[in-house]
Amino acid sequence: MAAGLAPRACASTHGGAETTAQIEALNDAGRTLSYCVPGGGGNYDDYLATIRVRDVGSGRTKVRWDSTFTPKGVPAEVCAMFEGLYREAIGNLAYVRSTRTG
Numbered sequence: 001m002a003a004g005l006a007p008r009a010c011a012s013t014h015g016g017a018e019t020t021a022q023i024e025a026l027n028d029a030g031r032t033l034s035y036c037v038p039g040g041g042g043n044y045d046d047y048l049a050t051i052r053v054r055d056v057g058s059g060r061t062k063v064r065w066d067s068t069f070t071p072k073g074v075p076a077e078v079c080a081m082f083e084g085l086y087r088e089a090i091g092n093l094a095y096v097r098s099t100r101t102g
Contacts, residue, residue: 017042043078044069063090
């Protein structure tokens, strides 16, 4: 793990629930980050995700966010929840980038 890197981060959901993620791997040169959610969440267990970022030219970036988890309850509903969270998070990153680059 890189020096000065916090191994855990906390995020809040729209419902106010908090989830603690633990960084598993960080590769600055490869522009990848892998993390897990120890203990799972309310409707999933065994969560592990990897985010990959790559330049696609003309000031554009492609983000790929892969994850595996064991759903509790209806798998399609849990998958839809994660898809919505990922879309929102990537949208927020795009917004922050646009406010910084003008």
